[in-house]
Amino acid sequence: MEGKIEKRAKEILKDFPQIEEQPASLSAKNHFGETVRQHLKYTASIMRHLCDSLNIHEEDRDMLIACAYLHDLGIYVITVKGEIENKEWTYYPKTGWSRRNAWMSAHAKLSAEILEEYDIPRKKEIQKIISTYLATRKQLLDFTGENKL
Numbered sequence: 077m078e079g080k081i082e083k084r085a086k087e088i089l090k091d092f093p094q095i096e097e098q099p100a101s102l103s104a105k106n107h108f109g110e111t112v113r114q115h116l117k118y119t120a121s122i123m124r125h126l127c128d129s130l131n132i133h134e135e136d137r138d139m140l141i142a143c144a145y146l147h148d149l150g151i152y153v154i155t156v157k158g159e160i161e162n163k164e165w166t167y168y169p170k171t172g173w174s175r176r177n178a179w180m181s182a183h184a185k186l187s188a189e190i191l192e193e194y195d196i197p198r199k200k201e202i203q204k205i206i207s208t209y210l211a212t213r214k215q216l217l218d219f220t221g222e223n224k225l
Contacts, residue, residue: 079138
């Protein structure tokens with residue numbers, strides 16, 4: 077059952093229509109063949125399973141699922157379809173999208189800042205969670221799966 081916070085998160089995503097066609101990975105190295113919309117649904121599904129496994133219920137579960145949907149808001153404002161003629165932008169010909177890569181490392185904090193413009197229950201908690209960039213790339217994990225940072 078969809079909670080009110082998850083529902084509000086999905087409403088917020090309507091302000092970012094590019095998620096319907098934007099590739100989840102502009103470089104096509106990760107999330108191959110997946111749109112942002114598909115990535116978000118998959119991420120929310122994983123969060124549901126984690127919450128179920130950890131016995132997290134009701135509004136806490138709802139809030140964490142909303143975080144899964146909102147975690148990449150910052151990426152949507154630093155990417156555009158097509159080529160940008162500017163040295164600060166990188167064009168990815170495989171996908172036809174451009175990104176301002178210098179901002180990529182700050183996209184989690186940018187996501188939290190963007191959320192400031194919206195009314196959503198438990199906003200401060202959501203902002204705190206989504207402002208933390210959790211890298212899962214192989215080079216940042218050791219053989220145990222522990223984060224090296």
